[in-house]
Amino acid sequence: MNYWPLLGIALVVVGFALRFNPLLVVAVAAVVTGLLGGLHLVPVIEALGKAFNDNRYISVTWIILPVIGLLERYGLQERARTLIGGVTGATMARMLALYLVFRQLTAAIGLKDIGGPAQTVRPLVAPMAEAAASQRHGTLTEDEREQVLGMAAATDNVGLFFGEDIFFAIASILLIQGILASDGVVLTPLQLSVWAIPTAICATIIHGARLFLLERRIGRQHAGDRA
Structure with a gap:
């Protein structure tokens, strides 16, 4: 050898x-x-x-990083905070719940790269969620701020994870199909995608409830501080 x-x-x-x-x-x-x-x-x-x-498309993804860096340098996050601050009735929970639905629907039709921690959450979703929470409840503590930012990232992950399995041409569906076939269970990718829909709906309900519970917890804390 x-x-x-x-x-x-x-x-x-x-x-x-x-x-x-x-x-x-x-x-x-x-x-x-x-x-x-x-x-x-x-x-x-x-x-x-x-x-x-x-595999040249892999190199293209790296262009996102300097682009996002330049946008942040020239005030993208500040603009996002200003934008959400001018929306009457905007709350952190409502905004993130809307983004959750958007993320799941786009992932379900194969557009899983339309969002993400680098290109969407950090420059747009997280600062907008923070601004909405601050506008409604006042200045956030550092712990509350971290919870809001973490929930923004979690919303993106939940939306993508449970939404992409509805798209029958995704690699995860093909992997599940192959594992089931090895055990004698023959299903088409479309059948697996259909059965992923109830799971995605449950994920939306459960994570949406978590968003509104966090909003309520922050509201109660600030109401107690003002009292």
Whole structure:
């Protein structure tokens, strides 16, 4: 057995330890592994190019991070707080419940990347929820603020987790189908998606109740402080 191709792993470890450019380290390790594995230089480069071309959409997601950073630097969170502050009757629970339904419905039709902690919760949903709670109950304590922000992130997770299984072409549905088939239970992805709907409805009701209970708890605390 030829163990020389494993030298590529050592190159990755050494390169990262010496803090060299990660992309360069991985590329060099890949080329070295291919050459030591008996391939010629051209097929190795072709394999790298094909892998990049097949998975180039992965690199696009990293564009979100600097874009969100620039938007936050120029006051995106402040604008979000100002916007929700001008809506009469807006509460933290109502706003997050509406976002929960939106997140589930969009995930159910396959748009699972339309929201998320980085691109939606941090710059928009969390500051709007905090502003709504502050507008209704007054200045929040640090503990209350953390609870509101945590609930905003949880709302996104719950909406995505229970909404995406309604979309029959999602990987989780195919995984469930494969596991059931291995045990002799044959179901189509559409059948599994239909049975995911009651679970999504229950998740909406349960998490929505948690939102309104948190709103009530914060309200009672501030009412007691004012008394």
